[in-house]
Amino acid sequence: MGQARRQLEHWIRAIDFPTEILTGIPTVQIKGRDETVVVQHRGILSYSDDAVDVASSIGVVRIRGAGLKIRLMNRERVCLCGKVSRVELEESPV
Amino acid sequence: MMRYLRGYAQIMISGAEPERCLNMFAACDVAFWAPEKTDALHLRCRIYQKDLDAANRLASAAMCTVETELQRGLYSEYRGLLRRPLLLLGVAGAFAVTFFLQNFIWVITVSGNEQIPTEQILLTLEQEGVTFGAWGPSFEQESLKNRMLNRLPQLRWLALNRTGAIARVLTSEREGEKHTVDRAAVSNLIAKRPGVITRVSVLNGFAAVQPGDAVITGQLLVSGFMDWTTHTQATRALGEIYADTFYDITVKQPSCVQKKTYTREEFKVRTLIFGRKRIKLTGKSGILGTTCDTMIKTRSLTLPGGYLLPVALETVTLRPYTLTEEPVSQKTAEHVLQSAAKAAVARQLVAGSIKGESHTIQQNNGALVLRADIFCEEMIAVSIPADPLREEETNGESDQR
Numbered sequence: 001m002g003q004a005r006r007q008l009e010h011w012i013r014a015i016d017f018p019t020e021i022l023t024g025i026p027t028v029q030i031k032g033r034d035e036t037v038v039v040q041h042r043g044i045l046s047y048s049d050d051a052v053d054v055a056s057s058i059g060v061v062r063i064r065g066a067g068l069k070i071r072l073m074n075r076e077r078v079c080l081c082g083k084v085s086r087v088e089l090e091e092s093p094v
Numbered sequence: 095m096m097r098y099l100r101g102y103a104q105i106m107i108s109g110a111e112p113e114r115c116l117n118m119f120a121a122c123d124v125a126f127w128a129p130e131k132t133d134a135l136h137l138r139c140r141i142y143q144k145d146l147d148a149a150n151r152l153a154s155a156a157m158c159t160v161e162t163e164l165q166r167g168l169y170s171e172y173r174g175l176l177r178r179p180l181l182l183l184g185v186a187g188a189f190a191v192t193f194f195l196q197n198f199i200w201v202i203t204v205s206g207n208e209q210i211p212t213e214q215i216l217l218t219l220e221q222e223g224v225t226f227g228a229w230g231p232s233f234e235q236e237s238l239k240n241r242m243l244n245r246l247p248q249l250r251w252l253a254l255n256r257t258g259a260i261a262r263v264l265t266s267e268r269e270g271e272k273h274t275v276d277r278a279a280v281s282n283l284i285a286k287r288p289g290v291i292t293r294v295s296v297l298n299g300f301a302a303v304q305p306g307d308a309v310i311t312g313q314l315l316v317s318g319f320m321d322w323t324t325h326t327q328a329t330r331a332l333g334e335i336y337a338d339t340f341y342d343i344t345v346k347q348p349s350c351v352q353k354k355t356y357t358r359e360e361f362k363v364r365t366l367i368f369g370r371k372r373i374k375l376t377g378k379s380g381i382l383g384t385t386c387d388t389m390i391k392t393r394s395l396t397l398p399g400g401y402l403l404p405v406a407l408e409t410v411t412l413r414p415y416t417l418t419e420e421p422v423s424q425k426t427a428e429h430v431l432q433s434a435a436k437a438a439v440a441r442q443l444v445a446g447s448i449k450g451e452s453h454t455i456q457q458n459n460g461a462l463v464l465r466a467d468i469f470c471e472e473m474i475a476v477s478i479p480a481d482p483l484r485e486e487e488t489n490g491e492s493d494q495r
Binding site: 043044045046047048049069070071072073074075078 | 112113114116117119120121123125126127128129130131137
């Protein structure tokens with residue numbers, strides 16, 4: 001499965017197509033220190049004021065900070081607001 | 095604001111993993127906001143009221159429970175008003191009156207007119223479109239003023255001011271020709287009717303008569319030319335000349351009168367008048383014949399401030415009667431005819447009074463005829479312009495004699 005994914009990504013890059021749309025690769029956007037958006041997520045694993053764990057296709061995105069709150073959440077994206085101090089990606093074997 | 099209008103609920107999600115519930119909400123398009131994790135097992139958030147059932151199902155699927163803490167929204171807070179339709183109607187009516195209906199003209203007042211009747215001005219305004227129920231902002235003041243002045247040339251100026259639903263028409267009329275008296279003109283006083291002079295009071299001029307003189311119509315009483323031996327002064331004759339005069343008056347009336355005999359019946363017709371429309375409420379209006387006494391009483395709707403609305407209740411009371419001929423007593427007729435004769439003479443007196451009268455009454459061809467001789471003492475002098483040349487010739491002839 002991982003090899004198939006890598007091959008797919010290779011072909012998509014060859015035609016200059018955005019890879020995340022077809023492959024479901026998550027995207028983390030950090031806007032300053034107050035807003036973090038995770039696109040292409042697979043749900044929230046844990047949620048608290050200082051730690052939010054978001055599942056994705058390539059692992060768990062761990063966001064640490066203070067006063068974290070979910071401002072928007074739908075099927076595709078989670079938008080968090082609050083002071084973000086650290087963003088980690090814990091890869092899971094694919 | 096939009097969330098309040100749509101209605102939302104604050105829920106408490108309880109379970110081992112309340113985050114799973116949020117994931118299911120997101121996956122099933124159940125919008126939520128303001129999530130707040132109170133502890134490891136409880137999470138509070140807000141959703142739309144319409145999604146409550148779906149939230150309960152999804153929470154069950156996520157092995158959580160949902161408890162509704164509060165519900166807010168326009169519908170949930172004010173749905174009790176639906177049980178009070180009249181209140182809603184009144185509020186809607188108040189809004190309509192305040193923001194919409196006041197743009198229509200409901201009351202028209204006219205001021206400033208003295209000679210021209212108000213009804214004529216209102217009728218002309220109606221022909222120009224300014225009438226009850228007309229759309230107020232549609233009137234152009236200047237062109238309306240010009241059209242009205244063309245239609246009513248007696249007006250010098252007109253303005254229409256609209257304050258809400260009240261249209262105030264201010265008018266100014268043209269002044270008529272003023273009759274002025276030329277105080278410097280030479281004039282004489284002559285007798286306007288024959289009589290015997292009783293009092294002479296001359297303020298200016300030369301008196302040509304004295305008390306006791308009998309004068310005829312047109313005779314000179316006071317001359318405006320005064321002879322001062324060395325010169326003659328021409329002036330305007332002024333004075334009051336009283337004389338005993340005599341009037342011969344004939345007055346007649348029918349010897350039989352028709353007397354009403356009421357049938358003791360009474361009909362009432364009530365009509366609601368709304369502008370020019372009449373809506374009959376009760377009563378029979380098709381009463382034929384003219385032998386009815388008609389009494390009309392109208393009660394109009396009046397706003398505070400005395401503004402009359404064109405909404406009125408008209409009550410017409412009809413009392414039928416039959417006519418019977420009755421002869422008039424001579425004594426009554428004599429009294430009526432005598433009063434009428436004296437009133438006719440009194441109208442002709444400029445100043446003075448009736449001193450006595452004698453009369454005869456007789457019946458002639460179905461009529462009672464009164465012939466009265468009325469004696470008066472009245473002021474008989476009337477002023478006429480004098481011709482100076484004619485006066486000089488007259489004076490010359492009298493000097494030669």
